[in-house]
Structure formats: structure tokens, C-alpha cells
């Protein structure tokens with residue numbers, strides 16, 4: 001940790017707003033108390049999460065180095081900053097950037113803290129936040145002070161709180177917006193930040209704003225609370241309001257948000273958000289994290305009852321002036337350009353690369369003569385030096401009107417169009433003029449196994465590989481392919497938003513001959529447009545090292561098979577899931593370890609892949625155990641359920657999804673006793689050998705996946721809606737994944753128990 | 758003074774494949790090759806001008822840094838060290854030199870990665886302890902001379918401040934006659 005840590009408080013005392021300063025003082029005190037063992041580790045963990053200080057991979061002090069599992073001997077051997085989280089282990093610091101809005105001074109400060117406390121890289125997340133990695137917990141208070149001095153907070157960036165409020169990065173300059181949502185996003189951010197009604201959630205709460213219904217930017221339909229700008233005519237005047245959505249989310253069981261109100265008057269936005277927060281805090285699940293998001297509460301209560309409770313809550317709320325105080329400033333809210341509008345006068349010699357960059361990275365604003373440009377950042381990463389260079393550029397060309405995007409990029413708004421060539425040259429000098437924003441090259445990826453404790457496969461490694469390969473052919477790529485979106489998550493938790501894109505991938509693993517092999521589930525046909533209007537469904541797991549070939553295969557088939565102007569989404573729907581699955585069937589096979597050991601190493605890694613401390617027993621070889629076949633059959637069955645749902649056969653879909661789980665459980669029970677065939681006996685065997693013993697428990701999700709099966713068994717004879725059938729299929733896929741993982745863990749334990757000869 | 762950084766530059770005509778550093782750094786972790794407790798490897802090859810491939814230790818970072826389009830091995834001291842400023846400076850210099858020497862020996866880089874013994878850059882990764890000012894320069898110049906006199910010989914090299922006021926304190930050092938980094942280590 002830094003030698004200068006104790007000095008920053010005095011140095012910045014006149015630059016930090018007193019309330020923010022005292023919050024950080026309290027946090028610093030808590031850090032000291034925890035170090036002395038005077039606060040419970042669980043309490044401290046939630047405290048630091050609410051300050052954005054998150055755990056990072058290997059912070060439990062164990063890491064498999066490719067040969068053996070090693071203990072990482074940090075200096076403070078006993079101290080922890082949470083359960084199984086060692087004090088000295090590097091952590092991640094998340095930094096909230098409401099609606100992505102930044103100025104040049106803030107960019108410079110972010111550059112400083114990334115350089116001094118992290119590894120010189122600032123990472124932009126899919127929620128418009130910044131993240132820094134490898135940060136020591138004792139460095140976080142000075143880091144927070146330095147950010148607070150320029151108006152940035154890390155408060156409630158993680159934990160069971162209202163997370164960063166996101167909004168379209170082109171709000172206010174967008175050609176299709178109904179109105180600028182920025183002042184509303186800002187007002188709601190600060191109204192809810194630290195609000196007493198938002199301190200007792202069972203899980204996080206995510207809010208997004210969108211200026212219109214049809215474009216992608218806000219992605220409101222995958223949020224806990226989503227607001228789309230709308231207007232209506234009333235008594236001869238135009239009134240502003242929001243189409244309000246509630247209960248959306250990705251994660252293990254993705255759900256589209258439901259329409260709460262077709263028109264919520266602007267003045268009602270803060271009180272209704274507050275009322276929703278109170279209902280969520282009061283009735284939301286608290287014990288079981290896996291069912292604690294608001295989507296589960298909305299499903300459990302039903303939308304009508306949920307609405308009734310919210311309106312009842314709204315009626316009893318004591319008045320708060322802040323609900324409407326911000327509205328007085330809304331009409332005056334307007335960013336200003338630095339320069340007068342101008343049109344681009346291109347000479348005969350445009351700089352190399354300019355035309356392509358202009359085509360993909362320049363957006364014509366609704367204000368004539370101005371454009372918004374995208375600084376495309378590979379994997380959302382930018383160096384401290386580049387941040388400083390970008391701050392210079394933002395001062396030179398715009399009035400520091402900078403925003404981050406959920407596609408992990410940065411935009412500069414209000415560029416006078418005539419400046420484009422000079423701006424391009426300046427960006428190029430800073431290596432920030434990469435073309436391809438919003439195209440297939442602009443791949444979104446979560447941190448995955450690089451730094452995330454839950455990562456299964458290397459999402460960033462895969463994204464970097466795909467990016468490099470696609471960039472090599474970008475110039476000859478058909479427009480229809482170039483416009484596709486790829487998103488990658490390191491596990492089912494969907495931080496890479498893999499459901500809301502054309503080609504989505506999430507990390508899973510498979511077993512082959514006693515080895516574990518990194519894979520990705522392939523999802524096709526999700527929609528980025530229409531505010532994440534529909535989600536993709538999984539069509540099969542492919543070894544990580546075959547994903548580039550998979551992308552190549554799918555995009556070529558799309559080009560060959562699409563009818564005129566047919567979108568990728570429409571094409572996948574037309575050919576159907578069975579054809580999609582058949583397209584990649586051969587790519588799902590895994591060569592033996594002897595044949596191609598590279599398949600057993602993840603992208604951007606050199607270690608033998610593991611999902612734990614897995615040894616290789618004598619059985620290593622070409623033996624495929626019966627359970628591998630049985631689980632493969634379950635996957636097929638879950639897929640048939642998808643097909644049935646696609647044809648509108650809801651009952652068949654639900655039954656088949658349930659059966660796929662039943663057969664998975666049966667296969668596992670068969671490892672312990674003669675596999676029963678009666679469903680009740682399968683459940684009893686599963687409970688006895690796998691649930692009660694916790695053998696099936698996921699290391700992070702606990703009993704969640706087992707409960708999917710047990711619940712499906714209980715409810716197997718009930719009538720079911722199409723939505724629930726869809727959810728059941730998702731749950732079946734996760735149960736089967738968990739069965740694979742359980743089998744892998746059992747094999748590993750068996751291998752460890754045997755002497756290796 | 759704390760948190761010194763030292764960068765040695767790769768000879769300008771060489772363009773090694775940075776991907777080769779991934780297995781090398783993983784091997785260093787397996788073999789505990791360096792004195793610090795080594796944790797992990799991070800791949801930043803996709804970031805132009807970035808840290809390339811980064812070896813994360815508890816006390817330090819080792820990166821194949823490409824800042825200002827000049828490839829080199831950058832050692833960044835993260836935790837505090839005991840001792841005088843001179844001792845801490847020498848510690849960082851030696852750690853960087855040792856890593857360079859080790860990298861040059863690795864089969865993955867055979868002949869493709871050679872560090873120049875005629876140039877290096879010093880910086881202090883803490884703006885509060887060492888702002889990029891004349892005052893810090895006056896404070897650290899004698900320390901840098903004391904170190905480099907023993908490496909290159911008094912009067913045989915030039916020191917120059919680098920960077921803007923908002924950068925960390927930086928000094929570049931250049932010598933006419935390259936020194937063998939291994940000799941420095943032996944000494």
C-alpha cells in the first residue's frame with residue numbers, strides 16, 4: 001500500500017464536500033477497525049462493497065498455477081476483509097459514473113488513481129462505470145478522497161444497493177430521442193444515492209434510462225427499473241413522462257422487464273422509484289440471494305399486485321421537496337459546444353484510416369454541424385496516459401462533454417464537424433482512433449477469469465482473440481456481418497450481457513478423459529435493438545478454442561442463407577433453433593488431450609485449465625464415461641424443449657425441460673446406486689446423495705441449481721405460462737451445467753484420492 | 758521516498774512477440790523465480806501503448822510496457838520498503854535488471870528480446886511524495902547520480918527530466934557506452 005496514504009486527507013480537506021469527506025473518514029476508520037479484528041468480517045464485506053471495493057480472483061489465497069494448487073502467502077496471513085477474502089489480496093475498485101458523464105479533470109484524476117493504485121489500466125464496464133484492478137484495501141480511502149475531490153463517488157457501486165444509473169450516451173444529441181433523459185438520470189441518481197429506503201435490499205437494483213423505444217442505447221428492458229422517455233398531449237400542452245418498466249434482468253434466469261406504466265408523469269418518477277424501493281426492501285427475498293432480485297418478487301406477486309402495493313406505498317410516502325425540485329432546471333439543461341457548428345470539408349488527401357473511422361465511429365447529432373465521436377476501446381481498457389491525452393483532446397475540441405458507454409467505449413459529444421480530421425489525427429497519435437465502433441469488432445466482455453472470482457472461462461481472452469481475427473478481415477467483410485454484435489461473459493451471470501446481442505457466449509466447462517476443457521455456450525438471436533427487445537437462447541457448448549471457427553461458420557451461413565435485407569435476428573428465427581444447433585454440431589467435439597493439448601488451455605493463458613484443484617488420475621485417456629453420454633442426452637432434451645416452445649407447444653416444452661433435469665439427476669444418482677426410474681425415487685436419491693450432502697451445491701450459487709430441479713418436480717403437473725416455460729428451459733440448462741460441474745468435482749476428488757503412478 | 762519505477766528499454770530494432778511472455782511469466786510463478794510473492798499474469802496486448810503482458814506480484818508489477826511506443830521492462834514498486842532512498846532506488850533498479858536478464862535467457866525469447874544497457878527511465882509512482890517538479894528533481898538528482906555513477910561511471914551519462922507537471926516524476930538516463938546488466942547484478 002502507498003506511503004502517502006495518511007497525507008491525502010489533509011491535502012484535500014478543502015476540496016471534498018463535507019458529507020462525502022466524512023463518509024470516507026468513516027470508511028477509513030472501518031478499514032482500521034477490521035484490520036484490528038474489531039468488526040465482523042461479514043459486516044465489513046458488505047460495508048466495503050457499498051463503497052465499491054470488491055473482491056478479486058485468488059483472494060482466498062489459493063491459485064492453481066497449472067501444475068499444482070499453491071497457497072499465496074500474503075504478509076497479513078490471518079487478516080481478512082470478508083469471508084475467505086485475505087486482507088492483502090488485490091481487489092477491484094468500482095467507480096460510479098452516473099449516466100456515464102465525465103469532464104476532463106475527472107479523466108485526469110481517473111488516470112492518476114489507475115496509475116498509482118492499480119496497474120495503469122482503467123476498465124470501462126457494461127454499466128458505464130470504471131473499474132480498477134489489483135487495488136489494496138488500505139489504498140481505497142485515499143483513492144476515494146482523490147475521486148471525491150473532483151466530484152466522483154464510489155458509493156453504492158457494488159453491494160445490495162442502487163447501482164450506477166445508466167442512460168443513452170447520446171442523450172440530448174440523439175436524432176431519435178423523445179427528449180433528453182440526462183437531467184432525470186442525474187436527479188434520480190442523487191435522490192436515491194444513500195437514501196434510507198434503499199439500504200435494506202436483498203440484492204442489487206439497476207436502473208436505466210432511454211430517450212426512445214426502438215434504439216439499443218438504454219437497454220431498459222433488461223433492468224430492474226427502466227424508464228423510456230415519452231410525451232403526451234394534455235389540455236393543449238405537451239407533457240413529459242416515462243414508459244416505466246420493472247423486473248427485468250439477465251443473470252442465470254433472464255427476464256424481460258414488464259410494463260409498469262405507459263405514462264408516468266415526470267414529477268412522479270422519484271416518488272414512484274422510492275415506493276418501488278420500499279416495496280422491494282420490505283417484501284423482497286433476503287435470505288436466498290439467488291431469488292432476491294426484484295424480478296422474482298414481481299413474478300411471485302404478479303404484476304398487478306406488485307403495482308397495487310407500490311401505489312399504496314406511494315400514497316403513504318411523506319412529501320419530499322426533492323421529488324420535483326430538479327424539474328425547475330430541466331428546461332435549461334443543455335450542454336454547450338466549444339465551437340460553432342461547421343461542415344466537414346474533405347480535401348483530396350484524407351488521412352489514412354479516416355474514411356473507415358468516420359463511417360463507424362462518427363454519429364451525426366440532431367444539431368446540424370455537430371457530431372458525436374466514439375473512442376472505441378478494445379475490451380473497454382484505456383491506459384492512464386491515454387486518459388490524459390483524451391482529456392487534452394476533450395478540452396481542445398469540445399466543452400469536456402464526455403460519456404462512457406455500456407459498450408465499454410467513450411464518446412465525445414458536440415464536436416464541430418469541420419474539426420473531424422484534426423480530431424482524428426489527435427486521437428490517432430494517442431492510439432485512440434480505432435475504427436469499428438458498434439460493429440462486430442466492438443466486442444463486449446466481462447472480466448471473466450482474468451480477475452473475477454466467478455469466472456469459468458476466459459471471456460477477455462476470447463474477445464481479444466476474436467477481435468484480432470475479425471479485424472484482419474474487416475475490410476472485406478459484408479456489411480450485414482460487420483453490423484453484428486458479439487458479447488461474452490465468463491459465466492452464466494451475464495455481466496457481459498451475452499443475452500442481448502446477435503452472437504452471445506458464456507463460459508462453461510466440460511470433462512474429457514479426466515481433464516477439464518474450457519467451453520462457451522453459444523447463444524443466437526438475442527436483440528440489442530429495441531432496448532434489448534429479446535434474449536438469445538443457448539444452442540450448445542463449444543470448446544473455447546473452437547469459438548473463432550464457430551463465429552466464422554455462423555456468419556458465413558448467415559450470409560449464404562439470408563434473404564434480402566434480412567437481419568441476423570430474423571434469420572435465426574426463420575431457420576429455427578434446430579438448424580442453428582445443427583450448424584455447430586461438429587464443432588462441439590473435443591479432441592483428446594494427446595491429439596491437441598491446446599484445447600485444454602484457455603485463451604491468453606498457459607496453464608492447464610482447471611475449474612478447481614483438479615488432478616489427472618490413471619483413467620486419463622480416451623475413456624468417455626456413461627454419465628458424459630447421459631448428460632449430453634439431457635442437453636439435447638433441453639434443446640428439444642426450446643424447439644417445442646418455439647412452435648408454441650408450451651406444455652410439451654415445459655414437460656421436456658423438466659424431463660431433461662430428471663434424466664440429469666438420474667444419471668448422477670446412478671453414480672451412487674442403481675439408478676431408479678420412478679421420478680419420485682430419482683428425487684429421493686438426488687436429495688440423499690447430492691442435495692443433503694451439498695455435493696451438488698455450486699461453489700458460488702449454493703443450492704440454487706438443485707432447487708430448480710426440485711421445484712420443477714414439485715410443480716410438474718401444474719399448468720404453465722409461456723414465460724414460465726421459457727424460464728424453466730433456462731433453469732434446465734443451468735441444472736445440466738451444474739450436473740457437469742458436479743461430475744467434474746467428483747472426478748477430481750476421486751483422482752486426488754488415487755496415487756498418481 | 759517510496760514506490761520507485763525503473764524501465765529498461767528493448768533494443769529498438771527488435772520486435773519480440775509479447776504473447777511469448779505469457780508462458781514465461783506463468784513459469785516464473787510456478788518456479789517462484791523472483792524474490793516477490795508472484796500472483797498472476799494479465800494480458801493487455803490489446804491495449805496500444807499499454808502494459809503488454811503484466812506479471813502481478815504482491816510487492817511489485819513487472820510489465821512489458823509499451824508507453825510512448827517504446828517497449829521495455831517496467832518494474833513498479835507497489836509496497837513500501839525499509840531503508841534509505843538510495844537503497845530503495847537500488848532495489849528497484851536491481852529488480853528490473855534481474856527481470857531483464859531472466860527474460861533474455863528464456864527460450865521463448867531467444868535472441869528476440871535484448872535490453873539496452875545504455876538507457877533507462879526512473880519514475881516515482883506517487884504524486885504526493887514526488888510531484889513532477891523542480892523540487893523533487895533537486896531532491897532525487899544526487900541519488901540518481903550516486904546510483905548511476907556506480908553503473909555507468911561518473912560523467913559518462915546524461916539525466917533529463919521528462920513528462921508534464923501532471924505526470925508522475927520521471928527522469929530519463931542515457932549513456933554513450935552500454936553497461937552489461939548482468940555485471941551490475943553481479944556487482
Ligand code: SF4
Nearest residue numbers: 446452455490491495
Ligand atoms: S459474467 Fe461471471 S465471470 Fe463475468 S464478471 Fe460476471 S460473474 Fe464474473
